Amino acid sequence: MNTLWNSLEQQGISRGLLEDIKKFRRRYPVEENVKKRVTCPEVPFYGKEVFEMAAAALLEGENVLLTGGKATGKNVLAENLAYVFGRPAHNISFHVNMDSSSLIGTDTFEDNRVSLRKGPVYLCALNGGFGIFDEINMAKNDAVSVLHATLDDRRMIDVPGYDKIELHEATRFIGTMNYGYAGTRELNEALVSRFMVIDMPPITxxxxxxxxxxxxxxxxxxxxxxxxxxxxxxxxxxxxxxxxxxxxxxxxxxxxxxxxxxxxxxxxxxxxxxxxxxxxxxxxxxxxxxxxxxxxxxxxxxxxxx
Ligand SMILES: Nc1ncnc2c1ncn2[C@@H]1O[C@H](COP(=O)(O)OP(=O)(O)OP(=O)(O)O)[C@@H](O)[C@H]1O
Ligand SMILES: [Mg+2]
CATH class of the missing domain: 1.10.150 (DNA polymerase; domain 1)
Structure with missing residues (x-):
């Protein structure tokens, strides 16, 4: 942890912001059963302005969408944020066959009864996790539309066939997308409107x-x-x-x-x-x-x- 904080401090990231992140961590301690999901990224993210924008948005309860060219550090940033905020991270790779059950959960038959095998968005909602929606524009728009209520002010999972559940206060979602990779789609406006969007600059x-x-x-x-x-x-x-x-x-x-x-x-x-x-x-x-x-x-x- 210390080396990552050190790297952020050395980059001159606003002290006030770092203090607010520490306050956030104190307010939302991680529960024992999900501690192993709070994982230290292999490399620190370099980029003061981008880090500050993302951190400020997350502190204010926003979800963040990182867009930009390949290898501009989108996943590195998302992992750094989850770790610095002290939250369990759930990486969710989007793909064309994505549907609501791969996000929220599927019914399974166990001990002679039907139970829900919780999907990553459900787990984020329960644990106060940071959900990383990787390559969000690879999925079909209608698959992602089940997340509208989750990503806006309603902050809940409200999908027919599932119990309505409210998001933990610390839950946030970070999307990544690489515009123009083969197979990517246009994200619909309604979805984009639920994120603060950061365009990753070319590396200096x-x-x-x-x-x-x-x-x-x-x-x-x-x-x-x-x-x-x-x-x-x-x-x-x-x-x-x-x-x-x-x-x-x-x-x-x-x-x-x-x-x-x-x-x-x-x-x-x-x-x-x-x-x-x-x-x-x-x-x-x-x-x-x-x-x-x-x-x-x-x-x-x-x-x-x-
Ligand atoms: N700002 C940065 N800070 C730290 N590492 C970086 C940064 N930018 C790029 N990298 C390096 O580039 C590699 C790729 O970064 P990452 O996987 O986050 O890219 P990406 O933006 O998600 O790319 P893609 O769109 O292709 O998925 C990382 O392993 C890291 O070593
Ligand atoms: Mg990536």
Whole structure:
């Protein structure tokens, strides 16, 4: 816990806000049976403004929808928020076949009687959980419409066939969505209106540096700087529409650095993590050229790790 708080304090997140979060935690202590669901995220979220917006909205009882490009930290932020607020987290991956029973629960036959196997939204309602609606725009709108009463001021589960239940006061929902991924849909207005929406900004050089230093404390400064430079070059080209966002893949960069650490040549690793993310041969050439200027062919693991 302390390292996460430290990281937030070091980023200069408003003290008042952090105090309010602590008050929230004191007001809603976690019940013993759900303590194991309060899990510490693997990485701290970097991004003061975005964190402050999300935390302020949640403190005011709002639900938050995080939108933005791939690997902009939406899930990292959602997990950090649940943890910092001291709430059990329920991750709910949305998909096309989602229906109300996968959200709220299904009837099961047990000991000669019908009982409800509680779904994640139901459990959030009971435990004061933070429900993370992952890729919320993958689901069909009518599946999600059962959540209208849950997400607005009524704060209850009100679905035919289920008992009406009120949400615990600490319950919140955080949606994530990546606009324009294959298979995503337009979210309907009624649903969006039930969230405060945060558009995740593109990663800055400073944030990227913080993320990679956190993940690879053993990397050499100069080597890491070239990789950061490479990513920023790609981001600039993508924002000028000279390349698509396919090779602009932070997850891929992180994966590449991991494979360099175990001994792969940097250029081969970057090819797997970045260059080959595009399938267009012309774009691939442009990306290769950018990689060439940052990562010389002769580089080995030694340039990046001891
Ligand atoms: N602001 C950030 N703070 C900390 N880590 C970050 C940040 N942005 C990106 N990352 C890194 O990028 C990786 C991907 O982040 P995450 O899974 O949260 O992305 P996402 O926005 O949910 O992407 P997608 O839309 O593809 O699901 C994380 O493992 C983390 O290492
Ligand atoms: Mg995600």
């Amino acid at each position: 050089e400073e944030t990227l540096n913080a993320v990679l230093t956190e993940l690879f404390p053993d990397a050499k400064r100069e080597g890491l700087n070239q990789l950061i430079g490479l990513f920023m070059d790609l981001q600039l080209k993508a924002s000028n529409n000279e390349i698509s966002t396919k090779p602009l893949d932070l997850r891929g960069l992180i994966g590449a650095i991991r494979t360099i650490r175990i001994g792969l040549l940097p250029r081969a690793a970057i090819r797997m993590g970045i260059v080959n993310k595009t399938f267009d041969i012309f774009e691939k050439e442009i990306v290769e050229d950018i990689v060439m200027t940052r990562i010389p062919q002769e580089w080995t693991r030694k340039q990046i790790f001891d």
